Amino acid sequence: MHRRTADTPVAAVAHLGGVPLTPGDHICALYRGRAERDQLMTPFLAEGLSAGHICLLLGTEGDGRTFRDVLASHAPAVGRRGNSLQIRGPNEYLRDGTTFDGDRTLARLSAWSDEMFPSDNGTCARLAADMSWAQPLVQPAFVQDLVRYEMRATRWLRSYPQVGMCMYDLEMFHSDLIVPLVKAHPKVWLNGMIMENPYFLDPDEETGPPASGET
Amino acid sequence: MATTSGTTGRSPRTSWGREHLANMYSLFVLSMIMNDAPDESDVLTRALTAVGTLGPCRAEAAYLTLDNGLTRTPTDWPRATPHLDAQVRRLDGQGGPVTVPDREWGWSLALRSTADVIGHLVVSARSQPTDDEYFLLRVLAQQTAAALTQAMARRTERDREQRLRQLSDDRAATNARLTTSVSELEHQRSVHEMLSDASANDDGVQGIAGALHQLTGYPVAIEDRFGNLRAWAGPGRPDPYPKPEAAPHEELLQDVARRLRPVRVAEQVIALAQHRGEVLGTVALIDPEAGAGEEEWFALDYASTALALELAHLRNLAEVELRLRRELVDDLITGTDDASAYARAAAVGHDLHGPQYLVAVQWTGRPADDTFVQAVGRSAAGLRMRSLLARRSGMAVLVLQGRPQAKALYEAVGRELGSPTGSIGVGGRCDTPSEIPRSFQEALRALEVRQRSQSPHGATTFDELGLYRILGSGGGYREVEQFVREWLGPLLDYDAAHHSDLVQTLSQYFECGGNYDATAAALAIHRSTLRYRLQRIREVSGNGLGDVDGRLNLHVATRVWKVLGG
Numbered sequence: 115m116h117r118r119t120a121d122t123p124v125a126a127v128a129h130l131g132g133v134p135l136t137p138g139d140h141i142c143a144l145y146r147g148r149a150e151r152d153q154l155m156t157p158f159l160a161e162g163l164s165a166g167h168i169c170l171l172l173g174t175e176g177d178g179r180t181f182r183d184v185l186a187s188h189a190p191a192v193g194r195r196g197n198s199l200q201i202r203g204p205n206e207y208l209r210d211g212t213t214f215d216g217d218r219t220l221a222r223l224s225a226w227s228d229e230m231f232p233s234d235n236g237t238c239a240r241l242a243a244d245m246s247w248a249q250p251l252v253q254p255a256f257v258q259d260l261v262r263y264e265m266r267a268t269r270w271l272r273s274y275p276q277v278g279m280c281m282y283d284l285e286m287f288h289s290d291l292i293v294p295l296v297k298a299h300p301k302v303w304l305n306g307m308i309m310e311n312p313y314f315l316d317p318d319e320e321t322g323p324p325a326s327g328e329t
Numbered sequence: 330m331a332t333t334s335g336t337t338g339r340s341p342r343t344s345w346g347r348e349h350l351a352n353m354y355s356l357f358v359l360s361m362i363m364n365d366a367p368d369e370s371d372v373l374t375r376a377l378t379a380v381g382t383l384g385p386c387r388a389e390a391a392y393l394t395l396d397n398g399l400t401r402t403p404t405d406w407p408r409a410t411p412h413l414d415a416q417v418r419r420l421d422g423q424g425g426p427v428t429v430p431d432r433e434w435g436w437s438l439a440l441r442s443t444a445d446v447i448g449h450l451v452v453s454a455r456s457q458p459t460d461d462e463y464f465l466l467r468v469l470a471q472q473t474a475a476a477l478t479q480a481m482a483r484r485t486e487r488d489r490e491q492r493l494r495q496l497s498d499d500r501a502a503t504n505a506r507l508t509t510s511v512s513e514l515e516h517q518r519s520v521h522e523m524l525s526d527a528s529a530n531d532d533g534v535q536g537i538a539g540a541l542h543q544l545t546g547y548p549v550a551i552e553d554r555f556g557n558l559r560a561w562a563g564p565g566r567p568d569p570y571p572k573p574e575a576a577p578h579e580e581l582l583q584d585v586a587r588r589l590r591p592v593r594v595a596e597q598v599i600a601l602a603q604h605r606g607e608v609l610g611t612v613a614l615i616d617p618e619a620g621a622g623e624e625e626w627f628a629l630d631y632a633s634t635a636l637a638l639e640l641a642h643l644r645n646l647a648e649v650e651l652r653l654r655r656e657l658v659d660d661l662i663t664g665t666d667d668a669s670a671y672a673r674a675a676a677v678g679h680d681l682h683g684p685q686y687l688v689a690v691q692w693t694g695r696p697a698d699d700t701f702v703q704a705v706g707r708s709a710a711g712l713r714m715r716s717l718l719a720r721r722s723g724m725a726v727l728v729l730q731g732r733p734q735a736k737a738l739y740e741a742v743g744r745e746l747g748s749p750t751g752s753i754g755v756g757g758r759c760d761t762p763s764e765i766p767r768s769f770q771e772a773l774r775a776l777e778v779r780q781r782s783q784s785p786h787g788a789t790t791f792d793e794l795g796l797y798r799i800l801g802s803g804g805g806y807r808e809v810e811q812f813v814r815e816w817l818g819p820l821l822d823y824d825a826a827h828h829s830d831l832v833q834t835l836s837q838y839f840e841c842g843g844n845y846d847a848t849a850a851a852l853a854i855h856r857s858t859l860r861y862r863l864q865r866i867r868e869v870s871g872n873g874l875g876d877v878d879g880r881l882n883l884h885v886a887t888r889v890w891k892v893l894g895g
Binding site for chain 2: 144146254284288289290292293294296297302304305309311312313314315
């Protein structure tokens with residue numbers, strides 16, 4: 115484990131829109147449309163690949179090959195070190211392809227991190243998760259599960275030298291999902307800037323799930 | 330609130346405090362999202378879907394205040410009802426309580442932009458919300474109103490831009506139309522100028538063909554109304570030029586005349602040159618590839634108009650010249666001074682110097698109209714006879730330069746008119762214009778004699794009349810015929826009864842001066858046959874050929890008989 119402490123000065127390991135990110139950062143990136151998604155995700159992962167970081171792209175299994183080609187034009191390292199970019203589809207989140215299982219997902223991600231960071235070898239990892247797959251599942255109970263998962267994901271990201279970006283398309287998701295998710299992320303990317311969320315529900319201070327009223 | 334990364338010191342909070350602040354932060358982010366929403370419906374949808382995430386309340390409906398009153402927005406929000414719509418309307422633009430089935434508390438939050446209410450957000454709860462929960466709803470309403478204001482402003486701006494864009498597009502389209510119109514007008518001007526120049530420069534029909542070829546690039550053929558080529562411009566002129574069959578060509582002209590524009594026929598685009606409804610000719614672009622466009626068709630159309638004017642002008646000139654010729658012929662016939670006659674004849678292209686002959690032409694069943702006179706003129710021209718032509722009292726009259734070929738003229742006119750039933754009389758030679766009236770009278774005399782003869786169809790020259798020339802007309806004919814009857818009657822009757830040739834034999838005998846051998850040779854009979862016939866003549870006629878007076882009278886009678894077609 116590579117747990118970070120509050121007193122340790124930490125250097126930036128990544129950038130998003132020019133804003134530096136440090137290990138353990140967990141960002142809720144709100145965008146509109148696929149073109150904006152690619153404009154956000156491509157330089158983020160390309161920069162990581164160029165820096166020798168391990169990159170995990172989650173949730174875009176269908177267009178992963180296309181995206182790999184796009185990335186190759188931005189980061190020639192993809193071609194030389196193909197295993198630096200790993201792409202996994204929505205089944206990483208879903209049990210039997212239909213039911214969201216946050217605990218299982220986090221267990222897999224933790225196992226992945228253990229595998230990627232067998233020792234303190236100075237390697238960093240970047241995670242970009244396109245959450246579009248979740249749109250058909252939006253129901254009050256699912257929202258509660260997803261928010262709980264995102265809060266615990268913050269804890270997981272802090273446990274390793276890695277940064278994670280969860281991407282939600284505003285053209286697909288409404289406020290019934292966005293508002294709870296904002297509360298669960300320490301940083302929010304919106305309209306070209308990153309905003310600190312000093313009021314996010316820190317999992318380390320968690321006393322229960324955030325309120326999600328009747329819908 | 331910071332917009333850059335950095336560590337944030339956190340102090341322990343109560344669960345309520347953390348939740349409340351997290352909600353406030355979420356509202357802030359939501360406000361940013363709503364401010365960036367594409368339209369008012371998206372703003373209200375986000376507000377509606379946020380209500381349930383901020384506390385125990387439920388979103389019932391949202392409305393926009395538009396010019397025509399409240400409009401449910403989004404229209405398909407599942408819990409909105411007409412009953413709720415009516416309650417919000419009754420609040421008359423203010424916030425206030427509403428009743429919702431199975432809910433203890435309901436409220437319409439007014440969405441205000443400065444002083445105006447621009448919409449409503451209707452919420453409900455199973456029980457009265459706490460002050461803090463109501464506070465969050467009011468913040469949500471304020472942020473929603475702000476976002477709505479922005480969305481409306483953007484919509485106004487978009488509409489304005491769209492109108493500007495539409496105006497710009499309209500202007501561009503107008504400019505494009507103007508450019509096209511200017512280009513078309515420029516082309517039409519060049520067509521007008523070139524064809525007008527062709528007419529003004531006395532280039533005539535050939536000039537029009539050349540100008541049209543230059544304008545279009547296509548070979549041009551101009552034909553008269555019968556299909557004869559009058560002018561060609563450009564490459565590929567057929568040689569010989571094919572002349573169409575009369576009937577199909579006439580049908581084609583009538584078909585084209587029914588249209589108002591040029592017509593494509595096989596490899597040509599044809600336009601008619603019409604003047605006062607009469608087809609004077611055609612002008613055609615030779616376009617086997619069917620590549621001619623609007624501009625070429627316009628040029629062709631305009632060329633047909635120029636051609637019509639040109640052909641009408643030429644015809645008027647011809648008519649004027651014809652009238653001048655007629656008047657000249659009339660004057661020549663009635664008598665005019667030589668100097669004037671020479672000058673006027675030269676003006677219409679006829680040389681009156683040298684021998685002239687007057688010719689009178691009449692045809693059975695054909696009035697002496699323009700068509701007839703023109704047919705006579707064409708026949709004379711075809712025989713290379715140079716003449717002045719006129720119409721006069723039921724006949725065509727020609728003043729011919731040089732000795733006429735009377736028989737050939739008769740045959741040519743017969744062919745032209747398709748009938749041999751005509752008569753031509755040719756007057757005697759006249760060497761000065763002042764002799765023309767006499768020659769005309771002689772032509773009339775010859776014509777009359779021919780028409781009264783036993784074979785009235787043909788040509789007779791005054792010179793051929795011989796003795797007959799000195800005999801008068803009118804009643805004189807009866808006397809002449811009586812004279813012939815008196816001296817040749819028995820012989821004529823005998824010939825008629827026996828199919829013999831006694832009168833012909835007698836005539837030839839006199840013409841040969843009474844020489845037996847010459848007469849027998851001329852008649853291709855034996856001398857003894859001649860002797861026998863002369864004997865029969867003496868017997869039948871009762872006249873001896875030895876008597877001087879009887880012999881003279883018989884000779885005159887046979888001469889007259891011959892003139893009369895014996």
